[in-house]
Amino acid sequence: MNNEAKIQAAKEVFESNPSIHEVHVTNDGQCFLTPGSATNHEKEVSGKRILDAEDRPLMVTRTEACEPQPKKLSKAEQKEADEAAKLAEQEAAAEAEKLANQKLVDDAEAEKLAKQKEADDVAKSETQKNEASDENKVKSKTK
Numbered sequence: 074m075n076n077e078a079k080i081q082a083a084k085e086v087f088e089s090n091p092s093i094h095e096v097h098v099t100n101d102g103q104c105f106l107t108p109g110s111a112t113n114h115e116k117e118v119s120g121k122r123i124l125d126a127e128d129r130p131l132m133v134t135r136t137e138a139c140e141p142q143p144k145k146l147s148k149a150e151q152k153e154a155d156e157a158a159k160l161a162e163q164e165a166a167a168e169a170e171k172l173a174n175q176k177l178v179d180d181a182e183a184e185k186l187a188k189q190k191e192a193d194d195v196a197k198s199e200t201q202k203n204e205a206s207d208e209n210k211v212k213s214k215t216k
Contacts, residue, residue: 079131082098083104084138101118111130112129115130
């Protein structure tokens, strides 16, 4: 029995026993709660005192059996996915650089506007000072 068939056998156990979280499946499709019980069953069925690696029971968790597993990609699909990821990374880097450059332009513009406002404030202050001085001159001449 291959591993996919063992996982299917475990899934059936999990579906009918919600409190069980792992089982040990033997080559004949029997499910056990403990590894010792599964190993003993396998030894009895096979007639071997020591089990080879391929004869040992497979431990299957509820997650493995009942939750969808990610699809294995073919080499071509993996290559395509890698290329798409690389392209997305390059596009993200280009966008980040564009935003950084835009920030530099915005910062320079903000600095220019701040200097212009400062110059305008100085000019306004000078104008007000001159107007006040002119008013004082007019008042002193009228006296």
